[in-house]
Amino acid sequence: MELSVLGLACSPRRHGNTTILLHHAMEQVRALGHRGETVYVTELDFSQCQGCNACSVKGICKFKDDIQVLSERLVAADRIILAAPIFFMGVNAQTKAMVDRMQPFWAKKYLLKQPIIEDPSRLPRRGLFFSAAGTNREEVFDCAKKTVQTFFNMFDIKYAGDCLYKGVDDAGEIRRHATAFAEVKQAVTELLT
Ligand SMILES: Cc1cc2nc3c(=O)[nH]c(=O)nc-3n(C[C@H](O)[C@H](O)[C@H](O)COP(=O)(O)O)c2cc1C
Numbered sequence: 001m002e003l004s005v006l007g008l009a010c011s012p013r014r015h016g017n018t019t020i021l022l023h024h025a026m027e028q029v030r031a032l033g034h035r036g037e038t039v040y041v042t043e044l045d046f047s048q049c050q051g052c053n054a055c056s057v058k059g060i061c062k063f064k065d066d067i068q069v070l071s072e073r074l075v076a077a078d079r080i081i082l083a084a085p086i087f088f089m090g091v092n093a094q095t096k097a098m099v100d101r102m103q104p105f106w107a108k109k110y111l112l113k114q115p116i117i118e119d120p121s122r123l124p125r126r127g128l129f130f131s132a133a134g135t136n137r138e139e140v141f142d143c144a145k146k147t148v149q150t151f152f153n154m155f156d157i158k159y160a161g162d163c164l165y166k167g168v169d170d171a172g173e174i175r176r177h178a179t180a181f182a183e184v185k186q187a188v189t190e191l192l193t
Pocket residue numbers: 011012013015016017018019084085086087088089090132133134135136137140168169170171172
């Protein structure tokens with residue numbers, strides 16, 4: 001069965017490390033006969049969550065912008081790959097701003113007790129997290145992983161694994177990594193089987 005895979009390129013660097021990993025992943029998606037679509041999150045035009053809680057009433061945000069289209073794609077996809085760099089020990093601000101705007105789904109699920117995915121035969125959906133960090137600090141991915149896990153969980157996406165690379169700083173440096181591309185390929189293959 002052909003699966004649809006949504007890739008979220010969250011780095012502001014179009015040719016940065018995490019986007020390179022995502023492109024490699026999407027090549028493998030297509031090589032395996034599935035459908036892949038990449039959304040460049042930093043090119044979307046959207047407001048930041050104001051915490052007004054208007055979405056608590058009906059699960060609908062007061063802002064009408066690119067997040068609406070992205071939300072539809074997040075619901076429609078069978079698999080998700082989120083690729084985001086580490087900025088100040090967490091996901092970069094653009095990624096976090098996007099995740100915060102998904103609060104209407106949190107309200108739907110936990111306050112209004114409505115399903116995010118109407119058809120249970122589509123579950124479990126699964127997702128991967130790719131990241132890169134300039135330093136070699138042991139805990140450098142901890143906060144980001146928690147954010148992505150919470151985001152996935154809200155959308156009924158099982159956190160299927162991650163490909164996380166430390167000590168990778170300059171744009172494109174990941175190309176010189178000894179194992180990253182093979183690991184990404186393997187993770188994608190497992191994601192789709
Ligand atoms: C604003 C900013 C903050 C950063 N903060 C961290 C950090 O806290 N820890 C770290 O290891 N690297 C940090 N970095 C380095 C990036 O994580 C690193 O360059 C990474 O490879 C970027 O991935 P990208 O090319 O996909 O954007 C930071 C970079 C920027 C621009």
